[in-house]
Amino acid sequence: MKSKSVRHDSEDLKGAVWEWADRIGVTVREVHLRDMRRKWASISTSGRLTLSTDLLNLPEALREFVIVHELVHLLAPNHGRVFKSFMSAYLPDWEERQHHLQILPNA
Ligand SMILES: [Zn+2]
DSSP: OOOOOHHHHHHHHHHHHHHHHHHHTOOOOEEEEEOOTTOSEEEOTTSEEEEEGGGGGSOHHHHHHHHHHHHHTTTOSSSSHHHHHHHHHHOTTHHHHHHHHHTSOOO
């Protein structure tokens, strides 16, 4: 398997954000990649998404989970029932992915 450049990977990551925003029907205005200690991502109510560069080291399924989680926050601000039902609608196995993310050894 050929390893891809970081630049190519960050373009893939942003591309996945646009695809999911379109699918979920939310507006993302800006996507930033940055070193974020202790967080994978954050999103503002105005649609400004910040992703941790650590995501570039994660398997695609986990990156996708983080992206969908943040975008669903544009529909449901907290992690209540509405949030969970959107997650299940878009990523039926989201709880399993969340679990994998939580048991990753800290870098
Ligand atoms: Zn959240």
